[in-house]
Amino acid sequence: MSRELRQQLLELLAEVLEVPLSQDSNPQRHSLDSWDSLKHMELILSLEETFGIRFTSDEVASVESLEDLVRIIEVKL
Protein backbone atom coordinates (compact mmCIF):
# COMPACT_ATOMS: atom_id res chain seq x y z
CA MET A 1 0.00 0.00 0.00
CA SER A 2 2.53 2.60 1.09
CA ARG A 3 4.84 1.87 -1.85
CA GLU A 4 2.04 2.44 -4.37
CA LEU A 5 0.83 5.44 -2.45
CA ARG A 6 4.35 6.83 -2.26
CA GLN A 7 4.75 6.51 -6.03
CA GLN A 8 1.41 8.19 -6.65
CA LEU A 9 2.31 11.05 -4.32
CA LEU A 10 5.72 11.47 -5.89
CA GLU A 11 4.14 11.85 -9.32
CA LEU A 12 1.58 14.33 -8.02
CA LEU A 13 4.26 16.31 -6.20
CA ALA A 14 6.37 16.53 -9.35
CA GLU A 15 3.34 17.66 -11.34
CA VAL A 16 2.30 20.37 -8.87
CA LEU A 17 5.83 21.66 -8.24
CA GLU A 18 6.69 21.35 -11.94
CA VAL A 19 10.03 19.71 -11.20
CA PRO A 20 11.42 16.28 -12.09
CA LEU A 21 11.70 13.95 -9.09
CA SER A 22 13.49 10.62 -9.24
CA GLN A 23 11.65 7.53 -8.01
CA ASP A 24 13.99 6.90 -5.10
CA SER A 25 14.01 10.48 -3.88
CA ASN A 26 12.42 11.73 -0.67
CA PRO A 27 11.72 15.38 -1.43
CA GLN A 28 12.04 17.70 1.56
CA ARG A 29 10.49 21.14 1.74
CA HIS A 30 13.60 22.79 3.15
CA SER A 31 15.78 21.62 0.26
CA LEU A 32 13.35 22.19 -2.59
CA ASP A 33 12.89 25.87 -3.42
CA SER A 34 9.93 25.18 -5.69
CA TRP A 35 8.01 23.74 -2.71
CA ASP A 36 7.09 27.27 -1.64
CA SER A 37 4.06 28.31 0.40
CA LEU A 38 1.95 28.94 -2.70
CA LYS A 39 2.67 25.50 -4.13
CA HIS A 40 2.19 23.92 -0.72
CA MET A 41 -1.42 25.10 -0.65
CA GLU A 42 -1.99 23.93 -4.24
CA LEU A 43 -0.46 20.57 -3.38
CA ILE A 44 -2.74 20.07 -0.38
CA LEU A 45 -5.77 21.03 -2.46
CA SER A 46 -4.79 18.57 -5.20
CA LEU A 47 -4.30 15.81 -2.65
CA GLU A 48 -7.69 16.47 -1.11
CA GLU A 49 -9.36 16.34 -4.51
CA THR A 50 -7.45 13.26 -5.66
CA PHE A 51 -8.01 11.16 -2.54
CA GLY A 52 -11.28 12.63 -1.29
CA ILE A 53 -9.78 13.49 2.08
CA ARG A 54 -9.39 16.62 4.24
CA PHE A 55 -6.27 17.84 5.96
CA THR A 56 -6.34 19.70 9.25
CA SER A 57 -4.37 22.92 9.62
CA ASP A 58 -1.93 21.18 11.99
CA GLU A 59 -1.32 18.44 9.42
CA VAL A 60 -0.71 20.96 6.66
CA ALA A 61 1.76 22.87 8.82
CA SER A 62 3.56 19.67 9.80
CA VAL A 63 4.31 18.43 6.27
CA GLU A 64 8.03 18.73 5.62
CA SER A 65 8.61 15.82 3.24
CA LEU A 66 7.05 13.26 0.93
CA GLU A 67 7.25 10.72 3.75
CA ASP A 68 5.16 13.01 5.95
CA LEU A 69 2.47 13.05 3.26
CA VAL A 70 2.53 9.26 2.97
CA ARG A 71 2.16 8.91 6.74
CA ILE A 72 -0.75 11.38 6.98
CA ILE A 73 -2.67 10.15 3.94
CA GLU A 74 -2.26 6.45 4.72
CA VAL A 75 -4.21 6.94 7.94
CA LYS A 76 -7.03 8.73 6.14
CA LEU A 77 -7.60 6.12 3.41
Added chain:
Amino acid sequence: MKQAITVERFGIRLRPVALADAAFIYHIRRMPELARYIGDIGSDYDAHQAWMADHLNREDDYYFVIERLDGKPVGTIAIYDIAKGEGHWGRWIILPTVPAAPASVWLAFQIAFERLGLTNIYSNTVQDNGRVVSFHERCGLERLRIDQGGLTIRGQAYDMVIHRASRHNWPQIQQRLERAARMAQRLIEES
Protein backbone atom coordinates in the same frame (compact mmCIF):
# COMPACT_ATOMS: atom_id res chain seq x y z
CA MET B 1 -2.55 62.82 3.40
CA LYS B 2 -2.00 59.17 4.23
CA GLN B 3 -5.13 57.03 4.13
CA ALA B 4 -6.14 54.72 6.99
CA ILE B 5 -6.64 51.49 5.06
CA THR B 6 -8.03 48.24 6.42
CA VAL B 7 -8.97 45.35 4.13
CA GLU B 8 -9.97 41.76 4.70
CA ARG B 9 -10.52 38.67 2.62
CA PHE B 10 -9.58 34.97 2.64
CA GLY B 11 -9.82 34.75 6.44
CA ILE B 12 -7.32 37.50 7.23
CA ARG B 13 -7.24 41.26 7.66
CA LEU B 14 -4.61 43.89 6.90
CA ARG B 15 -4.86 46.87 9.23
CA PRO B 16 -2.45 49.73 9.92
CA VAL B 17 0.34 49.03 12.36
CA ALA B 18 0.11 51.00 15.62
CA LEU B 19 2.74 51.59 18.27
CA ALA B 20 0.81 49.11 20.42
CA ASP B 21 2.02 46.41 17.99
CA ALA B 22 5.66 47.10 18.85
CA ALA B 23 6.07 44.04 21.08
CA PHE B 24 4.59 41.66 18.52
CA ILE B 25 6.68 43.08 15.68
CA TYR B 26 9.83 43.04 17.82
CA HIS B 27 9.18 39.38 18.57
CA ILE B 28 8.35 38.19 15.07
CA ARG B 29 11.25 40.02 13.39
CA ARG B 30 13.67 38.29 15.75
CA MET B 31 12.32 34.73 15.56
CA PRO B 32 15.35 32.67 14.48
CA GLU B 33 13.46 30.76 11.78
CA LEU B 34 12.15 34.01 10.25
CA ALA B 35 15.02 36.46 10.81
CA ARG B 36 17.62 34.74 8.67
CA TYR B 37 17.12 37.01 5.68
CA ILE B 38 16.08 40.20 7.46
CA GLY B 39 18.63 43.00 7.31
CA ASP B 40 20.63 43.80 10.42
CA ILE B 41 18.44 44.81 13.34
CA GLY B 42 19.56 45.45 16.87
CA SER B 43 18.17 44.02 20.08
CA ASP B 44 17.44 47.37 21.74
CA TYR B 45 13.67 47.66 22.26
CA ASP B 46 13.68 51.46 22.47
CA ALA B 47 15.49 51.63 19.14
CA HIS B 48 12.86 49.26 17.69
CA GLN B 49 10.05 51.52 18.89
CA ALA B 50 11.79 54.56 17.41
CA TRP B 51 12.22 52.68 14.10
CA MET B 52 8.49 51.89 14.11
CA ALA B 53 7.46 55.45 14.98
CA ASP B 54 9.59 56.75 12.14
CA HIS B 55 7.85 54.47 9.62
CA LEU B 56 4.39 55.25 10.97
CA ASN B 57 4.97 58.97 10.52
CA ARG B 58 6.05 58.72 6.90
CA GLU B 59 3.52 59.78 4.30
CA ASP B 60 4.98 57.36 1.76
CA ASP B 61 4.85 54.31 4.01
CA TYR B 62 1.92 51.94 4.67
CA TYR B 63 2.82 49.35 7.28
CA PHE B 64 0.21 46.67 8.03
CA VAL B 65 -0.35 44.01 10.61
CA ILE B 66 -1.64 40.78 9.08
CA GLU B 67 -4.18 39.37 11.51
CA ARG B 68 -6.81 36.68 11.69
CA LEU B 69 -10.40 37.86 11.70
CA ASP B 70 -10.50 37.23 15.46
CA GLY B 71 -7.81 39.91 15.81
CA LYS B 72 -4.83 37.64 16.48
CA PRO B 73 -1.75 39.09 14.74
CA VAL B 74 0.15 36.64 12.52
CA GLY B 75 2.56 38.85 10.59
CA THR B 76 3.31 42.10 8.83
CA ILE B 77 3.56 43.48 5.30
CA ALA B 78 4.29 46.99 4.01
CA ILE B 79 4.10 49.22 0.95
CA TYR B 80 6.71 51.95 1.16
CA ASP B 81 8.92 54.43 -0.69
CA ILE B 82 5.89 55.54 -2.68
CA ALA B 83 6.69 58.17 -5.29
CA LYS B 84 5.57 59.02 -8.81
CA GLY B 85 3.01 56.22 -8.96
CA GLU B 86 5.42 53.48 -7.90
CA GLY B 87 6.50 51.90 -4.65
CA HIS B 88 8.09 48.92 -2.94
CA TRP B 89 6.56 46.16 -0.88
CA GLY B 90 8.19 44.13 1.84
CA ARG B 91 8.62 43.78 5.61
CA TRP B 92 6.68 40.61 4.79
CA ILE B 93 6.92 38.20 7.65
CA ILE B 94 4.37 35.63 8.83
CA LEU B 95 4.32 33.12 11.66
CA PRO B 96 5.42 29.80 10.12
CA THR B 97 2.34 27.88 11.24
CA VAL B 98 -0.17 30.24 9.60
CA PRO B 99 -0.74 29.85 5.82
CA ALA B 100 -1.43 33.56 5.24
CA ALA B 101 1.16 34.22 2.53
CA PRO B 102 -1.04 34.09 -0.61
CA ALA B 103 -3.86 36.11 0.95
CA SER B 104 -1.59 38.76 2.47
CA VAL B 105 0.10 39.41 -0.86
CA TRP B 106 -3.28 39.47 -2.63
CA LEU B 107 -4.54 42.11 -0.18
CA ALA B 108 -1.35 44.20 -0.26
CA PHE B 109 -1.42 44.29 -4.05
CA GLN B 110 -5.09 45.19 -4.01
CA ILE B 111 -4.23 48.16 -1.81
CA ALA B 112 -1.29 49.14 -4.00
CA PHE B 113 -3.11 48.99 -7.31
CA GLU B 114 -6.76 49.64 -6.45
CA ARG B 115 -6.57 51.98 -3.42
CA LEU B 116 -3.28 53.82 -3.87
CA GLY B 117 -3.43 53.71 -7.67
CA LEU B 118 0.18 52.63 -8.11
CA THR B 119 1.41 51.46 -11.49
CA ASN B 120 4.30 49.29 -10.31
CA ILE B 121 5.53 47.91 -7.02
CA TYR B 122 8.95 46.35 -6.56
CA SER B 123 10.36 43.85 -4.10
CA ASN B 124 13.91 43.03 -3.08
CA THR B 125 14.48 39.43 -1.98
CA VAL B 126 17.69 37.76 -0.85
CA GLN B 127 18.54 35.36 -3.68
CA ASP B 128 19.39 32.58 -1.22
CA ASN B 129 15.85 32.80 0.15
CA GLY B 130 14.84 30.40 -2.58
CA ARG B 131 11.31 29.60 -1.49
CA VAL B 132 10.34 33.27 -1.36
CA VAL B 133 11.94 33.92 -4.74
CA SER B 134 9.98 30.92 -6.04
CA PHE B 135 6.75 32.23 -4.49
CA HIS B 136 7.21 35.58 -6.23
CA GLU B 137 7.80 34.03 -9.61
CA ARG B 138 5.01 31.45 -9.29
CA CYS B 139 2.52 34.19 -8.63
CA GLY B 140 3.60 36.04 -11.73
CA LEU B 141 6.04 38.73 -10.62
CA GLU B 142 8.53 39.77 -13.24
CA ARG B 143 12.20 39.28 -12.37
CA LEU B 144 14.01 42.46 -13.36
CA ARG B 145 17.60 41.98 -12.24
CA ILE B 146 19.96 40.83 -9.52
CA ASP B 147 21.71 43.43 -7.36
CA GLN B 148 24.97 41.80 -6.39
CA GLY B 149 25.81 42.27 -2.72
CA GLY B 150 22.69 44.37 -2.31
CA LEU B 151 22.15 43.57 1.36
CA THR B 152 24.51 42.91 4.26
CA ILE B 153 23.30 40.71 7.09
CA ARG B 154 25.58 40.12 10.06
CA GLY B 155 28.59 41.08 8.00
CA GLN B 156 27.77 38.89 5.00
CA ALA B 157 26.81 40.39 1.64
CA TYR B 158 23.85 38.83 -0.17
CA ASP B 159 22.69 39.20 -3.76
CA MET B 160 19.16 40.54 -4.11
CA VAL B 161 16.54 39.57 -6.69
CA ILE B 162 14.46 42.53 -7.80
CA HIS B 163 10.90 41.71 -8.91
CA ARG B 164 8.16 43.92 -10.25
CA ALA B 165 4.39 43.58 -10.04
CA SER B 166 2.42 45.92 -12.26
CA ARG B 167 -1.16 47.06 -12.38
CA HIS B 168 -1.19 45.61 -15.87
CA ASN B 169 -0.46 42.06 -14.68
CA TRP B 170 -2.42 42.35 -11.41
CA PRO B 171 -5.37 40.33 -12.85
CA GLN B 172 -3.03 37.42 -13.66
CA ILE B 173 -1.40 37.64 -10.24
CA GLN B 174 -4.83 37.53 -8.59
CA GLN B 175 -5.71 34.38 -10.48
CA ARG B 176 -2.52 32.65 -9.43
CA LEU B 177 -2.98 33.54 -5.76
CA GLU B 178 -6.69 32.95 -5.29
CA ARG B 179 -6.84 29.15 -5.35
CA ALA B 180 -4.16 28.89 -2.67
CA ALA B 181 -5.65 31.77 -0.68
CA ARG B 182 -9.06 30.08 -0.60
CA MET B 183 -7.52 26.82 0.55
CA ALA B 184 -5.57 28.66 3.25
CA GLN B 185 -8.72 30.47 4.37
CA ARG B 186 -10.35 27.18 5.31
CA LEU B 187 -7.28 26.13 7.28
CA ILE B 188 -7.04 29.46 9.10
CA GLU B 189 -10.72 29.41 9.99
CA GLU B 190 -10.53 25.81 11.25
CA SER B 191 -7.51 26.39 13.46
